[in-house]
Amino acid sequence: MKENAMQRLNRIAKEKGPLLAGLDPQLDEIIPLYDFKIEEFQNENDFYAAYMYTYCKDYITSLSEEIGAIKINSAFFEAVGMEQVYWDIARFAKNKGLFVIGDLKRADIGNSSAQYAQGFLSADSPFDAITINPYFGTDCVKPFLDLAKENGKGVFVLVKTSNPSSKEIQDAILIDGKPVYELVAKMVRDWGDYTSNYDEDYNLVGAVIGATHPVQAKRLRQLMPHTFFLVPGYGAQGATAQDITVNFDMNGGGAIVNSSRGIMNAYKNSKWKNLFSKEKWYEASVAEAIRAKGELKDAIRYYLEQ
Amino acid sequence: MKENAMQRLNRIAKEKGPLLAGLDPQLDEIIPLYDFKIEEFQNENDFYAAYMYTYCKDYITSLSEEIGAIKINSAFFEAVGMEQVYWDIARFAKNKGLFVIGDLKRADIGNSSAQYAQGFLSADSPFDAITINPYFGTDCVKPFLDLAKENGKGVFVLVKTSNPSSKEIQDAILIDGKPVYELVAKMVRDWGDYTSNYDEDYNLVGAVIGATHPVQAKRLRQLMPHTFFLVPGYGAQGATAQDITVNFDMNGGGAIVNSSRGIMNAYKNSKWKNLFSKEKWYEASVAEAIRAKGELKDAIRYYLEQ
Numbered sequence: 001m002k003e004n005a006m007q008r009l010n011r012i013a014k015e016k017g018p019l020l021a022g023l024d025p026q027l028d029e030i031i032p033l034y035d036f037k038i039e040e041f042q043n044e045n046d047f048y049a050a051y052m053y054t055y056c057k058d059y060i061t062s063l064s065e066e067i068g069a070i071k072i073n074s075a076f077f078e079a080v081g082m083e084q085v086y087w088d089i090a091r092f093a094k095n096k097g098l099f100v101i102g103d104l105k106r107a108d109i110g111n112s113s114a115q116y117a118q119g120f121l122s123a124d125s126p127f128d129a130i131t132i133n134p135y136f137g138t139d140c141v142k143p144f145l146d147l148a149k150e151n152g153k154g155v156f157v158l159v160k161t162s163n164p165s166s167k168e169i170q171d172a173i174l175i176d177g178k179p180v181y182e183l184v185a186k187m188v189r190d191w192g193d194y195t196s197n198y199d200e201d202y203n204l205v206g207a208v209i210g211a212t213h214p215v216q217a218k219r220l221r222q223l224m225p226h227t228f229f230l231v232p233g234y235g236a237q238g239a240t241a242q243d244i245t246v247n248f249d250m251n252g253g254g255a256i257v258n259s260s261r262g263i264m265n266a267y268k269n270s271k272w273k274n275l276f277s278k279e280k281w282y283e284a285s286v287a288e289a290i291r292a293k294g295e296l297k298d299a300i301r302y303y304l305e306q
Numbered sequence: 307m308k309e310n311a312m313q314r315l316n317r318i319a320k321e322k323g324p325l326l327a328g329l330d331p332q333l334d335e336i337i338p339l340y341d342f343k344i345e346e347f348q349n350e351n352d353f354y355a356a357y358m359y360t361y362c363k364d365y366i367t368s369l370s371e372e373i374g375a376i377k378i379n380s381a382f383f384e385a386v387g388m389e390q391v392y393w394d395i396a397r398f399a400k401n402k403g404l405f406v407i408g409d410l411k412r413a414d415i416g417n418s419s420a421q422y423a424q425g426f427l428s429a430d431s432p433f434d435a436i437t438i439n440p441y442f443g444t445d446c447v448k449p450f451l452d453l454a455k456e457n458g459k460g461v462f463v464l465v466k467t468s469n470p471s472s473k474e475i476q477d478a479i480l481i482d483g484k485p486v487y488e489l490v491a492k493m494v495r496d497w498g499d500y501t502s503n504y505d506e507d508y509n510l511v512g513a514v515i516g517a518t519h520p521v522q523a524k525r526l527r528q529l530m531p532h533t534f535f536l537v538p539g540y541g542a543q544g545a546t547a548q549d550i551t552v553n554f555d556m557n558g559g560g561a562i563v564n565s566s567r568g569i570m571n572a573y574k575n576s577k578w579k580n581l582f583s584k585e586k587w588y589e590a591s592v593a594e595a596i597r598a599k600g601e602l603k604d605a606i607r608y609y610l611e612q
Contacts, residue, residue, distance in 0.1 A: 024417075073414070075412075075414050075418040075419070075421040075422045078389075078421070078422065078426075079425035081389075083387075083389040083390075084389075087387070105412070105414055106381070107411060108381050108411055109468060109538075109543075112330065112379055112381040112382070115332075115381040115384070116381045116385065118385045119385035120384075133411075133439050134475065135439055135440070135441045135476070136464075136469055136472060137469065137470075137473065138471040138474060139470055139471035140469055140471060158441060158442075161415065161441075162415060163415045163416060163442055163443065163445050163446055164443075165444040165445035165446060166442060167443065168443035169443055169490065170443070174478055175479045175481055180478065180486065183474075187474060187475075232415075
């Protein structure tokens with residue numbers, strides 16, 4: 001039986017460690033790190049695209065030994081009109097052997113969702129999985145599920161997001177006494193069953209569960225035994241290694257933790273900034289990734305031994 | 307006092323009629339309508355982009371006399387890697403004097419939302435308003451609100467979407483007996499107040515309210531007196547002109563109805579296909595827009611007279 005995308009990610013997380021490198025590149029923070037000459041480019045767009053592409057390439061290349069998966073956020077590319085660089089970098093990461101997550105958070109009514117699915121989950125797309133928003137409900141998620149299944153890809157549904165205001169809708173209590181995020185968790189389970197052969201430990205429908213909500217995450221882990229968790233919020237957003245442990249299963253699998261700004265901005269971190277020059281920013285990122293991975297592994301091991 | 311974006315749209319809808327032209331261009335449906343020669347283009351991408359751009363340009367040009375606003379769905383451009391055409395067409399529509407809505411349905415945590423906001427709501431962007439998803443809550447919506455206010459733009463929040471499965475999360479009943487969409491409506495009202503001078507009939511935060519749910523829409527119109535409604539679902543999705551009337555205020559304002567496939571595919575409609583050749587597909591679109599506008603106006607007038 002062939003692995004589905006989430007089983008593959010589960011294996012990668014066990015082999016390489018439970019840490020995912022997030023890529024949220026901000027052009028204004030990248031420019032001080034390189035020194036390109038504008039006269040060497042055809043135009044200003046190409047000049048700035050070179051900064052973006054080179055930065056992302058260096059990030060991926062340096063981390064690819066330590067990290068098995070990457071999440072690339074489309075917002076940071078769209079903000080500067082660099083959708084082409086987004087795709088080029090996704091392909092670069094794929095060619096480096098990484099599991100590539102397109103962090104898109106897309107959703108639309110059915111015929112429009114089908115368009116997004118076709119764009120991002122086709123067989124020749126570099127994305128192994130994408131993130132989607134559940135607010136529209138099943139008929140808008142189905143086009144993603146169908147194409148993910150057809151092409152051996154995965155889908156991560158936003159269930160309980162890491163930001164403080166996530167409580168407003170997601171934690172609202174329903175008439176049965178349960179919060180909205182549990183209703184969404186149940187829908188995610190149904191969507192997983194829809195795509196599943198029932199002999200999979202993890203089906204191809206995963207969930208985004210913020211690391212900043214360990215109480216809710218513990219409950220969601222129980223509710224969703226066959227759902228792989230993508231866990232943002234560790235590091236820059238304030239969640240600790242201990243906070244993330246409840247997202248894992250009893251074998252230390254079933255989840256992967258994202259760190260974006262923590263790894264990207266490691267060269268500015270007091271831990272590393274005296275050890276690495278600004279020009280070698282990516283070496284600080286690798287050091288921080290190794291440190292974070294160790295911290296997460298220790299916390300998970302301690303949690304499982306209890 | 308300067309009009310905000312929604313007041314401007316309200317005025318346009320009164321002057322030109324309560325119909326918005328939706329643009330959801332599907333490349334495979336466009337190709338039979340034109341006859342470009344691949345040898346006249348540098349490469350295949352340019353060849354297909356010419357189809358997409360020409361189709362959108364003809365749609366906008368022909369409709370711009372009859373229609374005051376257009377909604378352009380990013381899914382259909384992203385699906386075929388034509389983000390550049392998306393922006394070019396938005397600029398083309400803006401230059402034609404249309405109110406341009408970027409149908410993006412984006413949302414992310416705060417620092418990523420700030421990126422999307424910067425990309426789509428900056429002063430020099432061609433978009434007068436964009437659609438966003440509320441699932442993350444206030445801290446992820448604020449960056450959109452702040453930039454919209456700063457640059458005289460608007461934001462439409464998905465409240466009750468037109469698709470059948472919208473009932474799953476949006477109609478779920480909360481412990482206070484009210485559905486989730488009413489909670490979201492209240493949030494939209496708060497977000498409107500946050501951006502408002504309180505002397506505006508319509509503030510810059512609008513709502514997407516599916517035409518397919520007239521009972522809910524009637525209630526939402528009462529709950530959100532200062533919220534301009536963008537109403538999809540009329541025509542191809544099954545809502546009638548009568549269904550949409552409840553979205554309007556007592557002056558026949560406060561809302562605009564979207565038709566995408568209804569107008570785009572008018573040349574295939576039995577009403578028009580014997581009157582217009584396939585090559586003049588856009589003339590059928592104009593005829594259908596005029597017909598739909600008349601039908602909507604009549605229905606609204608009849609509703610208000612009762």
